Amino acid sequence: MYYNWEKNIKEEELNNIVKLIRNGEIIIFPTETVYGIGANALNKKAVSKIFKAKGRPQDNPLIVHISEKADIKKIVKNVNKIEQILIDNFMPGPFTLILDKKENIPDIVSAGLSTIGVRMPDNEIAQKIIKASGVPIVAPSANISGKPSGTNIQDIKKELENKVSAIIDGGQTNIGIESTVVKVIDDVPTILRPGKITPEEIKKVIGKVSISEKILAKVSEEEKIESPGMKYKHYAPTTPCRLICSELEKKQIELINEQIEKNNKDVVVLAFEEHIEKINIEKEKIITIGSNKNLETVMHTVFTALRQADKYCAKIVLIEGTKKEDLGLAIMNRLLRACQYDCIEG
Numbered sequence: 001m002y003y004n005w006e007k008n009i010k011e012e013e014l015n016n017i018v019k020l021i022r023n024g025e026i027i028i029f030p031t032e033t034v035y036g037i038g039a040n041a042l043n044k045k046a047v048s049k050i051f052k053a054k055g056r057p058q059d060n061p062l063i064v065h066i067s068e069k070a071d072i073k074k075i076v077k078n079v080n081k082i083e084q085i086l087i088d089n090f091m092p093g094p095f096t097l098i099l100d101k102k103e104n105i106p107d108i109v110s111a112g113l114s115t116i117g118v119r120m121p122d123n124e125i126a127q128k129i130i131k132a133s134g135v136p137i138v139a140p141s142a143n144i145s146g147k148p149s150g151t152n153i154q155d156i157k158k159e160l161e162n163k164v165s166a167i168i169d170g171g172q173t174n175i176g177i178e179s180t181v182v183k184v185i186d187d188v189p190t191i192l193r194p195g196k197i198t199p200e201e202i203k204k205v206i207g208k209v210s211i212s213e214k215i216l217a218k219v220s221e222e223e224k225i226e227s228p229g230m231k232y233k234h235y236a237p238t239t240p241c242r243l244i245c246s247e248l249e250k251k252q253i254e255l256i257n258e259q260i261e262k263n264n265k266d267v268v269v270l271a272f273e274e275h276i277e278k279i280n281i282e283k284e285k286i287i288t289i290g291s292n293k294n295l296e297t298v299m300h301t302v303f304t305a306l307r308q309a310d311k312y313c314a315k316i317v318l319i320e321g322t323k324k325e326d327l328g329l330a331i332m333n334r335l336l337r338a339c340q341y342d343c344i345e346g
């Protein structure tokens with residue numbers, strides 16, 4: 001079933017959704033970051049349907065979504081002082097905190113770990129569904145594993161519509177990339193996945209922050225890592241992608257033009273809007289990804305742009321990089337993975 005709640009939430013339809021969740025079915029719904037595939041976190045069978053629908057590796061744990069802070073203590077053992085400050089400052093919002101799970105959360109959710117990611121989305125539709133269902137809801141990003149996350153229904157309908165019981169359309173998501181995932185390790189908030197909540201913002205409230213070195217590095221299957229999601233292929237179009245980076249704007253454009261020639265113009269370019277005129281290829285072969293001067297616009301468009309890139313059936317997708325700090329850290333984390341670390345730096 002397809003439900004359009006872009007303008008308003010329809011109470012009658014909400015009842016249907018609640019029934020589906022309680023019956024152990026899975027649904028697609030919007031959050032402020034990306035769309036999620038949701039299921040009752042307390043129902044093992046329902047959770048296993050998500051892994052199957054996404055083709056998700058069994059050892060990659062899911063985030064548990066709640067609608068109010070009082071729900072946190074129902075699913076996790078204890079919250080220390082630092083964790084509490086993070087909750088007070090960043091929930092609801094695009095923020096996931098890794099905490100010790102209680103026994104009521106099945107092992108399939110945490111992929112056998114003793115911890116779970118907890119997130120309270122700041123999106124009216126998501127909050128209503130969680131609240132009305134009366135159970136915590138697991139929700140990975142709505143996409144087939146390895147593909148770019150879904151930020152609108154049009155992008156993901158084809159690949160997922162036959163695998164879920166309902167699709168709730170809430171329009172384009174506000175933020176466009178997934179939540180910042182943080183674990184407090186030895187009293188230091190450690191970023192395992194960068195997002196809209198930046199290291200600087202966390203440092204401001206706690207006084208310290210650490211960024212996992214794996215965020216911008218290639219991780220091998222055998223490595224011991226804090227977050228299983230780090231080791232898998234992510235966000236990748238079918239067409240091979242190459243990231244082109246330089247701290248100097250002029251040099252970056254030069255490198256792109258060089259790559260266009262080297263690949264006999266059989267390319268599609270993901271470029272910042274302010275660079276389009278300087279890129280030596282027909283406009284039809286350029287997809288704009290917002291402005292390098294306003295990275296929120298890049299977050300909005302990047303996953304859709306990665307998906308559109310495949311439509312060109314080009315030899316390669318050339319993608320402009322940005323600075324690896326602030327919001328740029330989250331964008332570069334996604335782009336490096338989309339390119340499977342094929343990156344030219346000059």
Ligand code: TXA
Nearest residue numbers: 033035036061115116117140141178179226227228229
């Ligand atoms: O914004 C978001 O977080 C979206 C929306 C739908 O809420 N959800 C999302 O879920 O991005 P997913 O499953 O696509 O990504 C969850 C990430 C994975 O990289 C996973 O490995 C990590 O969080 N994660 C989950 N539980 C963890 C845990 N207990 N310890 C470490 N990492 C964990």
Ligand code: MG
Nearest residue numbers: 140141149178
């Ligand atoms: Mg995901």
